[in-house]
Amino acid sequence: MQTVGTTPPQAESRTKLKRSIIDCDIHHYTAHEYYKDYLPRRYLESPPRAAGSGGGGHFNGGVGGRMVDAIPEDGSPAGSDLSLVQSQLLDPFNVEYGILTGDSFGLQSMADGEHAAAIAAAVNDYTIEQWLARDGRLRGSILVAKQVPHLAAAEIDRVGGRSDMVQVFVSSGAMKPHGNRFYDPIFEACCRYNLPFTIHVGVEGNGIHSPETGAGRVAHYIETRALRPQNMMAHLVSFIFEGVFERFPDLKVVLQEAGVFWVVPCLWQMDQHWHAERAQLPLVKKPPSEYFRKHVRVTTQPIEATPNRAIFDKMLASLFAEETLMFCSDYPHWDFDSPQLALPRLEEKLWDRIFYRNAAELYGLPDRGTGIGGKQS
Amino acid sequence: MQTVGTTPPQAESRTKLKRSIIDCDIHHYTAHEYYKDYLPRRYLESPPRAAGSGGGGHFNGGVGGRMVDAIPEDGSPAGSDLSLVQSQLLDPFNVEYGILTGDSFGLQSMADGEHAAAIAAAVNDYTIEQWLARDGRLRGSILVAKQVPHLAAAEIDRVGGRSDMVQVFVSSGAMKPHGNRFYDPIFEACCRYNLPFTIHVGVEGNGIHSPETGAGRVAHYIETRALRPQNMMAHLVSFIFEGVFERFPDLKVVLQEAGVFWVVPCLWQMDQHWHAERAQLPLVKKPPSEYFRKHVRVTTQPIEATPNRAIFDKMLASLFAEETLMFCSDYPHWDFDSPQLALPRLEEKLWDRIFYRNAAELYGLPDRGTGIGGKQS
Numbered sequence: 185m186q187t188v189g190t191t192p193p194q195a196e197s198r199t200k201l202k203r204s205i206i207d208c209d210i211h212h213y214t215a216h217e218y219y220k221d222y223l224p225r226r227y228l229e230s231p232p233r234a235a236g237s238g239g240g241g242h243f244n245g246g247v248g249g250r251m252v253d254a255i256p257e258d259g260s261p262a263g264s265d266l267s268l269v270q271s272q273l274l275d276p277f278n279v280e281y282g283i284l285t286g287d288s289f290g291l292q293s294m295a296d297g298e299h300a301a302a303i304a305a306a307v308n309d310y311t312i313e314q315w316l317a318r319d320g321r322l323r324g325s326i327l328v329a330k331q332v333p334h335l336a337a338a339e340i341d342r343v344g345g346r347s348d349m350v351q352v353f354v355s356s357g358a359m360k361p362h363g364n365r366f367y368d369p370i371f372e373a374c375c376r377y378n379l380p381f382t383i384h385v386g387v388e389g390n391g392i393h394s395p396e397t398g399a400g401r402v403a404h405y406i407e408t409r410a411l412r413p414q415n416m417m418a419h420l421v422s423f424i425f426e427g428v429f430e431r432f433p434d435l436k437v438v439l440q441e442a443g444v445f446w447v448v449p450c451l452w453q454m455d456q457h458w459h460a461e462r463a464q465l466p467l468v469k470k471p472p473s474e475y476f477r478k479h480v481r482v483t484t485q486p487i488e489a490t491p492n493r494a495i496f497d498k499m500l501a502s503l504f505a506e507e508t509l510m511f512c513s514d515y516p517h518w519d520f521d522s523p524q525l526a527l528p529r530l531e532e533k534l535w536d537r538i539f540y541r542n543a544a545e546l547y548g549l550p551d552r553g554t555g556i557g558g559k560q561s
Numbered sequence: 562m563q564t565v566g567t568t569p570p571q572a573e574s575r576t577k578l579k580r581s582i583i584d585c586d587i588h589h590y591t592a593h594e595y596y597k598d599y600l601p602r603r604y605l606e607s608p609p610r611a612a613g614s615g616g617g618g619h620f621n622g623g624v625g626g627r628m629v630d631a632i633p634e635d636g637s638p639a640g641s642d643l644s645l646v647q648s649q650l651l652d653p654f655n656v657e658y659g660i661l662t663g664d665s666f667g668l669q670s671m672a673d674g675e676h677a678a679a680i681a682a683a684v685n686d687y688t689i690e691q692w693l694a695r696d697g698r699l700r701g702s703i704l705v706a707k708q709v710p711h712l713a714a715a716e717i718d719r720v721g722g723r724s725d726m727v728q729v730f731v732s733s734g735a736m737k738p739h740g741n742r743f744y745d746p747i748f749e750a751c752c753r754y755n756l757p758f759t760i761h762v763g764v765e766g767n768g769i770h771s772p773e774t775g776a777g778r779v780a781h782y783i784e785t786r787a788l789r790p791q792n793m794m795a796h797l798v799s800f801i802f803e804g805v806f807e808r809f810p811d812l813k814v815v816l817q818e819a820g821v822f823w824v825v826p827c828l829w830q831m832d833q834h835w836h837a838e839r840a841q842l843p844l845v846k847k848p849p850s851e852y853f854r855k856h857v858r859v860t861t862q863p864i865e866a867t868p869n870r871a872i873f874d875k876m877l878a879s880l881f882a883e884e885t886l887m888f889c890s891d892y893p894h895w896d897f898d899s900p901q902l903a904l905p906r907l908e909e910k911l912w913d914r915i916f917y918r919n920a921a922e923l924y925g926l927p928d929r930g931t932g933i934g935g936k937q938s
Contacts (some may be wrong), residue, residue, distance in 0.1 A: 189925075198694055209899065223577065245837065245838055261831075266738060266937070275572070309725055338668075356776065357775075357776070358661035358776040358777060359776075359777050360776065360777040361774060361776045361777055361779055361784075362776070364777075377903070388775050389775060389777070393775075393776075393777075394771045394772045394777055395771045397733070397738060397775045397776045397791070397792070397794075398734075398765050398766060398770075398771065398772065398773045398774045398775060398788070398791060398795065399733065399735040399736075399737065399738045399739070399765070399770075399771075399795040400735060400736050400737040400738055400770075400771055400795075401737065401738075402743075402795070402799055402802075403736055403741065403799075403803065404802055404803075404841065404842065405838070405841065406802050406834050406835070406838050406842060407738075407798050407799060407802045407803075407839055409834050409838075410798040410802065410830060410834050411775070411794060411795055411798050411829050413791070413830070414774070414775060414791030414792070414794045414795060415774070415775040415776050415791070416777065417774075417788060417790065418777075418779070418788055418791060419774040420777060421779070421784050421787040421788050422776075422784060424787075425779075425781055425783050425784050425787065426780065426784075426852040428779075441665050443826065443830050444826075445825075445826035445829065446823060446826045446830075447824070448822075448826070449790070449820065449823045449825070449865050450787070450820035450823065451867060452822065452865040452868075453787060453790075453820050453823075453863070453865045454787050455866075456863070456865065456866055457783050457786050457787050458783070459761045460622065460896065461622055461782070461783050461786075462780075463781065464781065464783055465781065465783060468805070484767065486830070486833070486924045488826050488829040488830045488833065489829060489832075489833055490829055490879075491829075491879065492932070494875070495872075495879060498871070498872045498875055499826075501786075502867075502868065502872060516687035519837065527875065537679065558694070560573070
């Protein structure tokens, strides 16, 4: 439950983590100067116009939101140097697989969806050639410009057949909640390649998006941070009640970095509303919590610290964490979660599900036998 | 935890409730044809232009959102007839005090704030003359047009000195989260008259408000219903991190009809964020949960049904329910909560706090000795 403050990974990793894990959220650096070699010439001189900062350039934590400790010695951006990612994260924490998520959220709030799609493709190519090709532990996320769903689907068709690209990746900031029929082409493409659809906190209220809360804009970074659950909640409710999981019975969805335990009361009340008003939604055939359990996964960082262990365990159980929760570190962001401190001590089976098995099953990652809790340690 | 479906109050109230209670949310009917005698002549022929329906005329439940059983025999609207409110709610459930909240939410999303303020004043006068004057158990809410804070403050000055008007009342739908400095004149007025500021679910995404979620508009009523917590969460977070409770140390806030247990993980994560980033907000001197406990109250309807009693009790404790939770029925809405079924059996002291004492203290209501659990039964 150590989820706040900057924690230099070195400090806790004097001994290598014995059991291997899967880290579902590693932000390699993917700004313009890094992906530009993969961009069509016409966009070369054109910085991503766009995003606009809804909240007005909120502070964030660390240095530009990143851990000071993760800045390479040559001063290049945190997350831009594979060798440092290896020595700070992959090696000491015995990361058997690490899912790269980049940090190109801004393209999703650009008015020019074609430009945004070009950036998404460039970032994907950069990730494939400069990261995945250089470390077999890494897997990539297919960034898409979801504001133009058919272009997003085309990008999934372009790289979705690769075994090293394991999910489709979008921001929580959106023009419409993600269950809206508007996005159908993206979900069709996800299902064609058996790729989870992952929603990661980002660009709420920016550019083409409406204000970051249903009650308008907030004034401080800490408010946007504390309000991540409300935006993600809109997506979860929309997925369930728009019947997405009946229309796409194989679709899996991952909710990333909006907190964890807000989901629990949300499931309770969705089940109640469904029982009361299911007549209005004939497509939604099962209690919402059943769809959640089968189709939705949640990542750990940042998980809420509770006042005591008893309620923490009850919340995990109410979340069906043994099936739904997956560890991620959020490296190299300032609020990085060490796998050794992110959660309190768990019984072996649950640890294995959260730190390894749930992600291995979701992403179809073969067991490499490098020391997985459940099997070998 | 019986929170869904229409439950005719008659069916359960064959015996009168022995202990008296306070009901914090009774929606008397306050549409144009009822308050028009109190409206300035220039607005008489002018129906409330305005609201616009964000989500596009969602279904709602019951008949127009109201219980069929609460429609008077002459066919007038549910909640329009005091005698029926008395015989269905106040008498059988031994309601010592009932707080009227009306249903004129639409004025809060009107572009013409002056017209909205005129409607608010008319509704307040109608409530005072036609309801409060006719039953000593009833108390009124000062409806204000919060989109023009100085007009809202003027309305509070006009009627806030009356002992029968016990709170200032606004919708959760808003142009800005309620902690924004924009609203300061309203809070100053609240403090002048020692009146709580009550936010009740309503008109999210309508008229002058941005879409009802930070991720855009949803398509069905059930989604707006399941997403009430996200809008209310924006207000709670904004109150805390904008330092409202440091600037107005006597202000009390009531969160009404957005659910209950979403507050708990929200408090957990706010405390974490505050510990991590309090340097950004020097005005916020204490952990958010401490402000919540002292300054914020939550009403019961609709409270989430949990999978088992153990976690229900833990959630109540984590909410500090003994200090913060207050019963309300939401009469005559279709999802009315009977005081006999709204919550599982509680130990005496907690029952007394939730069904009587917390509201009595908040609203300064003198004990009438009509059979309060904690004192006489």
